[in-house]
Amino acid sequence: MAHIPDGVLSLPVLVGGGVIAVGAVALGLKKIGDEDIPRTAILASGFFALSLFALPVGPSSIHLLLGGLMGIVLGTAIFPAVCVALLLQAVMFGFGGLTTLGVNIVNIALPGAVIGAIVAPMVQRATPARAALIAGIASALCVALTGLMVAASLALSSADYMLSARVMIATYLPLMLVEGFVGGFCISFVKRVKPELLAGTA
Amino acid sequence: MSLARLTEAPSLIITRLDPRTRIISAMACVLAAVSMTRTTGQIGMVLAAFALALLAEVNWRDMLHRLAHVEGFMVVLLILLPLTMEGRTLIAFGPLALSEPGLMRALAIVLKVNAAVIATMALLATIEPVRLGRGLASLGMPARLVHILLFLVRYQSLFREEGARLMEAMRARGFAPRLDLRTWRAYGNFTGMLLVRSMERAERVEESMRCRGFSGKFPLRTTRALSLVDFAFLLAMACALAALIILDRFA
Numbered sequence: 305m306a307h308i309p310d311g312v313l314s315l316p317v318l319v320g321g322g323v324i325a326v327g328a329v330a331l332g333l334k335k336i337g338d339e340d341i342p343r344t345a346i347l348a349s350g351f352f353a354l355s356l357f358a359l360p361v362g363p364s365s366i367h368l369l370l371g372g373l374m375g376i377v378l379g380t381a382i383f384p385a386v387c388v389a390l391l392l393q394a395v396m397f398g399f400g401g402l403t404t405l406g407v408n409i410v411n412i413a414l415p416g417a418v419i420g421a422i423v424a425p426m427v428q429r430a431t432p433a434r435a436a437l438i439a440g441i442a443s444a445l446c447v448a449l450t451g452l453m454v455a456a457s458l459a460l461s462s463a464d465y466m467l468s469a470r471v472m473i474a475t476y477l478p479l480m481l482v483e484g485f486v487g488g489f490c491i492s493f494v495k496r497v498k499p500e501l502l503a504g505t506a
Numbered sequence: 507m508s509l510a511r512l513t514e515a516p517s518l519i520i521t522r523l524d525p526r527t528r529i530i531s532a533m534a535c536v537l538a539a540v541s542m543t544r545t546t547g548q549i550g551m552v553l554a555a556f557a558l559a560l561l562a563e564v565n566w567r568d569m570l571h572r573l574a575h576v577e578g579f580m581v582v583l584l585i586l587l588p589l590t591m592e593g594r595t596l597i598a599f600g601p602l603a604l605s606e607p608g609l610m611r612a613l614a615i616v617l618k619v620n621a622a623v624i625a626t627m628a629l630l631a632t633i634e635p636v637r638l639g640r641g642l643a644s645l646g647m648p649a650r651l652v653h654i655l656l657f658l659v660r661y662q663s664l665f666r667e668e669g670a671r672l673m674e675a676m677r678a679r680g681f682a683p684r685l686d687l688r689t690w691r692a693y694g695n696f697t698g699m700l701l702v703r704s705m706e707r708a709e710r711v712e713e714s715m716r717c718r719g720f721s722g723k724f725p726l727r728t729t730r731a732l733s734l735v736d737f738a739f740l741l742a743m744a745c746a747l748a749a750l751i752i753l754d755r756f757a
Contacts (some may be wrong), residue, residue, distance in 0.1 A: 311618030336723025350704025489694020
C-alpha cells in the first residue's frame with residue numbers, strides 16, 4: 305500500500321521526494337564503512353525477504369513495512385537499503401514505480417530513520433520486556449507516519465486527491481496495530497536470543 | 507537466484523540489448539507516460555507500451571498479476587474522484603453523482619499508470635538482476651549502492667526460502683493464524699528468527715570475504731561500447747516517444 309505507482313503524483317512532489325531521497329541515500333552510504341557493506345547488505349536482504357511474506361490477518365493478509373525495525377537495526381543505512389529494495393520491487397514485481405522511487409523511499413525510510421535514531425539507544429539498554437514495548441510503539445508510529453506521508457504525497461499533488469488521501473490513512477490503521485505487536489515481539493525475541501543485533505554496529 | 511521468472515530467450519531483440527539501453531528506454535517511456543496531458547496521448551502511450559510488451563513476449567499472466575496489484579492501490583482514488591470532483595454530472599445514482607471532470611481524471615490516471623507498468627515490465631522484467639546492477643553502475647549509480655543491490659539479489663531469495671521453511675515448521679507444529687495476540691507473538695518470533703539468521707549469515711559471509719581480502723570493492727565496470735542494435739533501438743524509441751508527445755500536445 306505504501307508503493308505509489310508512476311502516473312499519480314505531480315511533478316513538484318516527485319522532484320521534491322527525489323531530491324530528499326538522493327541526499328538521504330548519500331548520507332546513509334557515507335556512514336557505512338567499506339568493510340561493513342556485506343553485513344549491511346545481507347541484513348537488508350533479510351528485511352527485504354520479510355517484507356515479501358504475506359501474513360494472513362483475518363480474512364485478508366498484510367505485508368509488513370518494517371520501517372521501525374529497520375530504523376532500529378540499520379540506522380541511517382535504512383535509506384540505501386530501502387532504495388535498493390524498492391528499485392528491485394519496481395523492476396521485478398511492478399510494485400511502486402521508477403519516477404516515484406524517491407517519494408516512496410522517503411515515505412518508508414524517513415520515519416524509520418528518525419524514530420530508529422531516537423529509540424535505538426533506549427532499546428539497547430532496556431530489558432527485553434521494556435525493549436519490546438518501546439519497539440512496538442516505534443513500529444506502530446512508523447506505520448502511522450508512513451501512512452500520513454503517503455496521504456500527504458497525494459494531497460500535495462492535487463487538491464482533488466484530498467478525500468482519497470484521508471480514506472487511505474484509515475487503511476493504515478490495521479497495519480499499525482499488527483506491525484506494532486509484531487515489531488514488539490520481534491525485538492523481545494532478538495533481545496533474548498541475539499542482543500548483538502541491536503548493538504548499533506550493524 | 508533471480509527474482510522474476512526469467513524468460514530470457516536470446517532470439518528476442520529486447521534481451522539482446524545492453525542493460526543500459528533497457529534502463530534508459532524504460533525511464534524514457536515512464537517519463538513520457540506520466541507527462542501525457544490528453545486522452546489521445548495517454549491511449550497512444552498505452553498502445554506503445556503494449557507493443558513493447560508484445561516485442562518482449564512478456565508472460566501475460568505475470569502482467570495481469572502486476573496490473574491487478576497496481577489497480578489495488580488506485581481503487582480508492584478511482585472510486586472517489588468521479589464522486590467528489592466538481593463538474594457536470596454525467597450519471598447519477600440517487601444521491602451519488604459521477605462528475606465528468608472526475609471521470610476524465612480517473613481515466614487519465616488509469617491510462618498513465620498502466621502504460622508505465624506495462625512499459626517497465628516489457629523492458630526490465632526479464633533483465634537478469636546482476637546485469638541490471640552492472641548497467642546501473644555504468645550509468646553512474648554509486649558503487650556501494652550497486653554492491654548492496656547485488657547482495658540483495660543474492661540473499662533475499664535465500665532468506666525467503668529460509669522463511670518459508672520456518673513457516674512450514676510453525677504450521678507443522680499446529681500454528682494457524684488467527685486474530686489474536688498469540689498469532690502476533692508467533693509472527694514476531696518468526697520475524698526475529700529470520701533477522702537473527704540474517705545476522706549470523708552476514709557475520710559468516712563477512713568473515714570469509716575478509717579472509718579473501720575484500721576491502722569494500724568488487725570489480726564492477728566491465729563497460730563495453732553499445733552495439734549497433736542498441737543505437738538503433740534507442741533511436742527508434744526516441745522517435746516513437748517524440749511522435750507520441752507531439753500527438754499529445756499538438757494533435
